Amino acid sequence: MNVKKLIRPELETLVSYTPIEPIDVLDQRIGGGIIKLDGNENPYGCSPKIYQALANYPYYHTYPDPEQRKLRQALEQYTGLKYENIICGSGSDELIDLVLRLFLQPGDEAINCSPTFGMYPFSTRICGGNLVDVPRDKDFAIDMDGVKKALSEKTKVIFITSPNNPTGNLITEQEIIELVNTGRIVVLDEAYFEFGGVTMANLVPNYPNLIVLRTFSKWAGLAGLRIGYGIFPVEIANYLMRIKQPYNVSVAAQVAVLVSLADIEYLHSNVKKIVVERERLFGRLKNLEWLKPYPSRANFVLCSVVEGRAKEIWHQLQKKNIFIRYFDSLQLRNYLRVSVGKHEDTETLIRALSEIESGGI
Numbered sequence: 001m002n003v004k005k006l007i008r009p010e011l012e013t014l015v016s017y018t019p020i021e022p023i024d025v026l027d028q029r030i031g032g033g034i035i036k037l038d039g040n041e042n043p044y045g046c047s048p049k050i051y052q053a054l055a056n057y058p059y060y061h062t063y064p065d066p067e068q069r070k071l072r073q074a075l076e077q078y079t080g081l082k083y084e085n086i087i088c089g090s091g092s093d094e095l096i097d098l099v100l101r102l103f104l105q106p107g108d109e110a111i112n113c114s115p116t117f118g119m120y121p122f123s124t125r126i127c128g129g130n131l132v133d134v135p136r137d138k139d140f141a142i143d144m145d146g147v148k149k150a151l152s153e154k155t156k157v158i159f160i161t162s163p164n165n166p167t168g169n170l171i172t173e174q175e176i177i178e179l180v181n182t183g184r185i186v187v188l189d190e191a192y193f194e195f196g197g198v199t200m201a202n203l204v205p206n207y208p209n210l211i212v213l214r215t216f217s218k219w220a221g222l223a224g225l226r227i228g229y230g231i232f233p234v235e236i237a238n239y240l241m242r243i244k245q246p247y248n249v250s251v252a253a254q255v256a257v258l259v260s261l262a263d264i265e266y267l268h269s270n271v272k273k274i275v276v277e278r279e280r281l282f283g284r285l286k287n288l289e290w291l292k293p294y295p296s297r298a299n300f301v302l303c304s305v306v307e308g309r310a311k312e313i314w315h316q317l318q319k320k321n322i323f324i325r326y327f328d329s330l331q332l333r334n335y336l337r338v339s340v341g342k343h344e345d346t347e348t349l350i351r352a353l354s355e356i357e358s359g360g361i
């Protein structure tokens with residue numbers, strides 16, 4: 001029996017998503033003292049009220065609500081949008097996949113504006129689609145003419161991230177409207193909205209083809225519980241409700257979201273601290289002459305390594321138990337991305353970078 005013959009041939013060559021290592025694995029290997037600045041995770045964790053709420057929750061033995069009623073009601077309040085527009089997923093990653101499953105037939109195209117989040121190419125290929133990449137310009141703005149030229153009869157979806165990961169910059173409202181006017185499905189991923197304060201979610205009710213995705217992973221510190229949501233035109237929301245796994249959001253995630261939204265002042269105070277620290281981190285990185293940090297509206301800072309090799313710096317930092325990301329792709333040749341941690345994390349990182357510099361890179 002030859003399993004390989006049975007597998008969808010296009011998946012044979014699929015490049016899988018490069019994930020980061022989880023903290024418990026790192027902790028076990030290194031034995032604590034890790035500074036984890038590689039996953040854009042929240043250094044303050046989640047709302048502490050979640051622990052008690054999860055401990056007391058009595059219904060783990062029954063399935064979650066397929067209609068996600070309580071979640072959608074709570075999110076109606078948080079977003080200012082309507083219940084019918086909101087659907088939750090097991091992370092916004094699941095919603096990226098679900099949207100593609102709804103729209104892509106084999107051979108259909110999705111537009112990606114690299115450098116950006118790796119899930120769009122990954123999910124497009126898994127869904128049998130072809131990815132058409134339209135690289136951003138040298139300041140990482142969207143190449144609007146390039147996107148329009150790349151449109152074909154097969155183009156179904158355009159992915160835009162704002163603030164963009166890993167570059168940290170925003171798209172303008174005018175650009176989004178121009179893209180929406182192409183008549184394709186525009187997926188605007190606002191995973192970092194809370195750190196930048198700019199959203200286009202309010203535009204969703206005006207257009208039948210604009211989708212905004214959000215997550216609790218970053219600002220609310222719930223990456224491990226897998227919970228995101230989308231704001232969809234009602235027609236699309238109705239189709240998605242028909243094709244989604246009925247129990248896609250766990251009861252634990254539901255409890256955590258309700259507690260988070262009831263503890264919003266605490267979470268917002270952490271977001272504020274992260275934003276203050278982001279600006280401080282930017283300044284500290286800028287002081288190192290061999291790094292060029294890019295301004296960011298998210299919870300990370302991208303740096304071009306002007307002198308030295310990003311991969312080597314990444315490696316040297318890892319030896320000091322500091323974990324960041326490095327890039328060495330066509331558009332991000334020799335770059336580092338540092339997630340914003342606490343004040344003391346920034347200090348430890350800068351000290352380590354200075355030591356690496358004086359040791360020669």
Ligand SMILES: *Cc1c(COP(=O)(O)O)cnc(C)c1O
Binds near residue numbers: 227
């Ligand atoms: C982190 C991230 C996500 C993933 O969100 P989950 O809700 O954890 O799946 C989505 N989009 C972008 C751009 C991200 O950086």
